Amino acid sequence: MLDNLRGMAVFASVVGHGSFSGSARELGITTSAVSQQIRSLENDLGVVLLHRSTRKLSLTEAGESFYEAAKDVVSAAEQGRIKVNQLRDELAGSLRVATTPELGVNHILPALSTWMAAHDDLSITYLADNHYVDMIDARIDIAIRMSPSMNDSSLSSHPLTDVRQMLVASPQYLRQHTKLQTPKDLADHQLICIEIMKDANQIDLVQTETGKKTRTKMNSRIYTNNVFMATTLAKEGHGLVRMLEMDIKKELESGELVEVLTGYQLPSFVLYAVTLNGEQQPAKITRCLEVLKKYFHAN
Template identity: 95%
Template sequence: MLDNLRGMAVFASVVGHGSFSGSARELGITTSAVSQQIRSLENELGVVLLHRSTRKLSLTEAGESFYESAKDVVSAAEQGRIKVNQLRDELAGSLRVSTTPELGVNHILPALSTWMAAHDDLSVTYLADNHYIDMIDERIDIAIRMSPSINDSSLSSYPLTDVRQLLVASPQYLRQHPKINTPKDLADHQLICIEIMKDANQIDMIQTETNKKTRVKMNSRIYTNNVFMATTLAKEGHGLVRMMEMDIKKELESGELVEVLTGYQLPSFVLYAVTLNRDQQPAKITRCLEVLKKYFHAN
């Protein structure tokens, strides 16, 4: 089948140029290679396509009929090549982005909103989920993750920003419960657990001045798998919550939530954009990565 397609392309080129030599120059092969392709095609079809003479070539009746089909095949292949190049080099086609609901609403959409509006040939799909999504199965172009998947050679990771964890509560909660001066005081308080976090009710803290590490296991009676819900529960005074600083920036600025134990630090993370490992990424992916990097650098 592939030989037939190659032969059809050579045949269309020969007819278009009116000679074997002209076709050879266009295709970058020898005249004898062109002649061999035509002979093979004629043998495969069982008909003569060209009348050959020392001065010119002419089409047989079968050749005239077959030429129209050959032209259509070559034209379709060229259009396909053009479309592939457009998808590779232009901001067109589809782009699938995976993120968490919180990152999506608070950061990814604000980062990409203006860029999306400027490229209306691009169709964008956002998959927002707190669970791991297989990039190949779900045809994901870019995944926003807190882990780089460095053990997977099929993926490439691009760091976007450092992310701090904070232990926070509402002013109302702090007024109504015992003071928190040291990590040990946390034993007298309730922690709103976000189940997507590993060891959700266990907190590691490092004293800023001494670098001393302390591990505290807090009491919990309220659990959720959603950061938005955990934030609301904390604002309404139901307990302390361990959150990514970037997820509660607005609440910290408004004073609805305040950080406790400011002399201590929780482990931090790095936010990554992850793509499938390719020799050459399509322009829509590289440009999207550039926009995301610029946004997080500025913020």
């Protein structure tokens, strides 16, 4: 089938130029290679397509009929090439972005909002989920992740920003419970557990001045798999919560939540944009990555 398609393209070129040599020049192959393609095509079809003479070529009846089909094939292939080039070089077509609900609402949408409005030929789908999404199965162009699989050779990771974890509580909660001065005091407090986090109720702290590490397993009676819900529970005074600083920026600025044990640090992360490997990424993907990097650098 592929040989026939190649032969049809050569046949259309020969007819269009009226000669084997003209077709050979256009296609960048030898005249004998053009002749071989036509002979192979005729053999496969079981008909003669061209009458050959020393002066000119003429189409047989079968050749005239087949020429129309060959032109259509070549035209369709050219249109397909043009469309592919447009999708590669222009900000058009579809773009699928996977992120978490929290990152999506608080950062990805604000980062891309103006860019989206400026490119109305681009159709964007956001998949917001706290679970891992297979980029190939879900046809994802860009995934925003805290811990991409660096061992997966099919993926490329683009660092966006460092992300700090914090242990926070509401002022109301802190007024009503035992004072927090050292990691040992955590034993007297309740932790609101976010189940999507690994070892959700285990707190690893490093003293800022000495570098001394402490690991504490806190008591928990409230669990959720949603960061928005955990934030609300903490604001209403139900316990401490371990959060990413970028997820609670507004609450920290308003004073609804405050950091505890400020002389200690929790492990930090790197936020990545992950794409499928490819030497030539479409312009819509590379431009989107540029916009995301600019946003997180500025913030």
